[in-house]
Amino acid sequence: MSGYGWDGELLGHEEVRARLPTFRAQSFLFTGPEGVGRRQVARWFAYGLNCQEGFPPCGRCASCRLEPHPDYLEIRPETETKTGRKARRAVIRLEQIVPRAEEDRESLVGWLETRPRFRAKIAVIDGAHHLGESAANALLKLLEEPPGYARLILIAPSRELVLPTLASRTLEVRFGPVDEATLSRFTQDPALLAYAEGAPGRLVAALADPGGLERMRAAVDRLLEALERPAEALEAALEVRAVAEGPFAPWAYWAWRLSEWPPAARAEALEVLAELQEALEAYVSEELAYAWAVLELRRIHAAMRRGTLE
Ligand SMILES: [Zn+2]
Incomplete structure (x- = not known):
C-alpha cells in the first residue's frame, strides 16, 4: 500500500x-x-x-x-x-x-x-x-x-x-518533530539530521537528490566562510538564493552551521535569518533581502571577531 x-x-x-x-x-x-x-x-x-x-x-x-x-x-x-x-x-x-x-x-x-x-x-x-x-x-x-x-x-x-x-x-x-533516533535509520550525518529538523519527508527528499543537497550545503558553507570579503559574500548569498528556489530550504542547515558561533552572535544571526525568510515570504525584492542579510551577517561576524559579541 x-x-x-x-x-x-x-x-x-x-x-x-x-x-x-x-x-x-x-x-x-x-x-x-x-x-x-x-x-x-x-x-x-x-x-x-x-x-x-x-x-x-x-x-x-x-x-x-x-x-x-x-x-x-x-x-x-x-x-x-x-x-x-x-x-x-x-x-x-x-x-x-x-x-x-x-x-x-x-x-x-x-x-x-x-x-x-x-x-x-x-x-x-x-x-x-x-x-x-x-x-x-x-x-x-x-x-x-x-x-x-x-x-x-x-x-x-x-x-x-x-x-x-x-x-x-x-x-x-x-x-x-519525529525524534532523531527514528530518523537516524536513514542517515547518521549530523548536518543532514539537523537539516531535516525532525521531518522524515525532508530527509527522504534530500537523500533522493544528494547532488541538490550538496549544492545547498556548499553554497551556505561558502557564504559563511566569505563573510569577511564583501563581494564574494554577496555572490555566495545569491548562490544560496538560487539553490533555495529548489526543494532545499537552506534555513535549518544554516542554523546548524551557526551553532559554531558564540551564543550571542548566533542569536543575532538567527534573527537575521528569520527576518530574511519573512521578507522573502512577503515578496520583498529577493536580491535586496539577501544583500541586507549579508550586510547584517557581516556586521555580526565582525563584532564576533572583535570579541564584542560572545
Ligand atoms: Zn483493512
Whole structure:
C-alpha cells in the first residue's frame, strides 16, 4: 500500500495515531512543519476508517488493497495560472471546492454528494492556508454541515495561518518533530539530521537528490566562510538564493552551521535569518533581502571577531 508513505512504513506520531480513532469530530486541522508526516497520517487515518478490521488498517482487506481509494480525495493548491504562466501564489480555487457549470472537473462538494463505497469518505485539503477567499467561504459552508459519512482533514503549517472561521470548526491535531533516533535509520550525518529538523519527508527528499543537497550545503558553507570579503559574500548569498528556489530550504542547515558561533552572535544571526525568510515570504525584492542579510551577517561576524559579541 504505497499510500501509507515511504516503503509502506509510517514514522513516528505514535501518540497522534493512538488518539485519532477515538475522536468523534468530523473535521480536523493537522498542523506541523512540511515533511513531518501529516499527509501520511491522514492517509493512514482514512484507510483505518474504511478497513474491515478497523484500526490500525490491516493492509489486506477489500478496502485496504485499493490504491487509489475511491473514498479518499486530496485537494492541493494550484500554482499554475490558466494560461500556463507561473502564478505568483499557490491557491486553492473555488472550482476545486464546489462544482461550477463551466468546469467539468471534480470538486470536493460534488465528490461528497455520493455515498462512500465503504464506510466513510475522507477528503484532505492540503495547504488550507492557500485557500482563496471564495473557496474558503464555500469550504466553511461544508464544515458547518458535512454529510454524516464525511471526514475533512485540513493541513497547514500552523493554526494561525488558517482563517479563524475555518480553524474554529475543526479539531486541531499537532504534529511535532519525529525524534532523531527514528530518523537516524536513514542517515547518521549530523548536518543532514539537523537539516531535516525532525521531518522524515525532508530527509527522504534530500537523500533522493544528494547532488541538490550538496549544492545547498556548499553554497551556505561558502557564504559563511566569505563573510569577511564583501563581494564574494554577496555572490555566495545569491548562490544560496538560487539553490533555495529548489526543494532545499537552506534555513535549518544554516542554523546548524551557526551553532559554531558564540551564543550571542548566533542569536543575532538567527534573527537575521528569520527576518530574511519573512521578507522573502512577503515578496520583498529577493536580491535586496539577501544583500541586507549579508550586510547584517557581516556586521555580526565582525563584532564576533572583535570579541564584542560572545
Ligand atoms: Zn483493512
